[in-house]
Amino acid sequence: MANDSMASGTIHLKGRWIKGVLTDFYPVLEMWKFYGAYGLHARQKPTLQNRTVEFTGYGRWSFSGTLSDFDSWTRSWLNSKEDAAVVGLISAAIICATMSSADSNLLCMSTMVMNDLYLGLGGKKDLSEKQIVFYTRLCNVLAAAVAIAISMAGISIVTMNTFAFGIRCAGPFAAYGLGLVVPKATRHSGIISLFAGTIGFCFWQWLSGGDFYLGILPVVFGCAVSVVVFFLVNLVEWKMGVEAAPSAYEEAKQ
Template sequence: MTTTIIILLYMAVIVAVAVISTTRKKVKEADDYLLAGRSLGPFMLAGTLAAAEIGGGSTVGVAAKAYGDWGLSAGWYVVCSGIGIFLVSFIAPYLRKAMATTIPEILERRYGTSAHLFATILSIIAGFIAGAVQIIATSTIISTITGMDLGKTIVLAGVIITIYTMLGGLVSVTATDIIHIVFITVGMAIAMPVIVKNAGGWENVKSLLPPGQLGLTKVGWKTIIGLILMYFMTFSTGQEAVQRYFAAKDMHVAKKGSFLCAIIMAVYGFIPAIIGLVALAKFPGINPNNAMATAAVNFCPPILGGVVLAAVCAATMSSASGNMIAVSTLFTNDIYKRYLKKNASGKDLVFVSKAVIVVVGAVSLAIAITNTQVIPLLVFAFTIRSAGPFASLIFGLIYKKSTVASGKLSLLFGSIAAFVWQYLGEPYGIMSVVFGSIVSTVVFFTVAIIQSSMGVPPAPSAITDEHIEKYNKEQNLNS
């Protein structure tokens, strides 16, 4: 009962913080609502990035994988994401200097309307699925500790997340993300040794585990390298992550904040895996998705158990809100303002953004009710949004000789290759997102080199003199 009260109080505090943060910083324009006024400092950026990316997959999902086939090596799922964020740090300054709001906006500058529309649709679909994953993870925790029906907890979690996200956009989400990341990292770090001790100590836990569960590379180097590539590809093209870079105060903050985030994720990595192993040792035969909650409820004092599970809810809620904001931004900026109402005022855009968040919450709820897998569903979302756009976005920012055709064809063939690879069951253990991104890269450079040799002019730059001037003007105003 104490644990349940703590989690409910936590959710109430999150909604209250969202209201207060929005009241203190008036949200009038779309940039305020969707990009927090492009004002995030390095620590705020690191915190909101980490909170957005340490979600259901990195908590409930990792514990479930440790309980299952991956064992202790499940911790690589989070460590690899930190490495991925570290690699994105080198691209972050380009993303910030582009003065963009969304990924498709950058693609349109180089490759035209068709590339823009295709990437927008892919990103929105992926956002719905990713949001559903986080709602599932939050609901699993609540259902396990309260005994409530999973369907009811999915609705409860979805409604709460939708409300606090809708209230103030990225302003409120950033404020609550800082609370989330403190709960996640500090709460879990304190609780993990307590869980191990109360389960009989590490030696006792080890003696009850199946052979091989403690192997650091049990998951295999192919998977570890694949995870690093997947995270680099998806974090550099995922709207919920890149939107944080767009919201940084300047290019330097974008890079520093990304470095700090990488450190946080690397340090946190193996904590949920160890908790999953404790659950396996003491409670063989339960649903792997319940491993985290089961270990916390049984081996933590009620108050600490509540803090731990509130931390897990924090992780999943922050990721869900990030996905909701991302979809809202994509629809508002890349569909509504572009095709439906080109002269929309800032007030109109804020209203539409809030309405879209409600729709996203409803659709994500529908997906969550019909599919309760965590990591497989999340990886599928990564595949949809990243495989095709990867090469055209990343190399389009830094490779001056890219052509319009190279961008469009890599976007198309990379997406098709990923879906076909997924349908074939990911042969040779190569992830669909990695295979699709490799195909998009090969197509991109092949077409660009051939066309360049034929005298075809390069595509327009994604960062023009106009964008640089706008960025410099913004920095002068801030200083």
């Protein structure tokens, strides 16, 4: 996951600077120049007389990379009392961004549990709106409690983040991607491939320790398993004469 962002501002070089050190700083600005759509443009080079640089930048920042570096950035900034306010603002911004994604995920999860799993698989149909809202909120509370328990276990937030995104991508990869484009795809092919891709991802995650193994990442292995199982189930059920799942495009036309 990554986010595009644009920023402009001013860099002021504080402390004691000599000409030699300042000259060594110029290649740093040069390294950050624009390559295609992304980069940083300094409007002028700093001098001993004027150590202020105005800049404009546009970049694509990795969410997991930001999280992995956040701890070291914070510890470094906390060593300087002058930057305490900056640390607080940046910490608040990152926490707000994380909370924004987290609450959306919780709402999606609880809605799917109630509408797709509980009601969709034969649960009690005559629930009132008040009961549905109550049970949906209860799902959020339980999920948040599990998340808090996991966080207390001392597991790296980067590991948890990549694991969560891997599960979300690997399992539904074939069901959502191929299910919309493969003619006469059956209902079972999507459901079984979803579980198979998730299991494949978890197996490779355990086998590789969350890293490359035989040159393959867990999410790639999980997606591959999902695709293979999707086509295998379809081939078997086509020969058995199983009816195709309803087309999303036909429903949209209606």
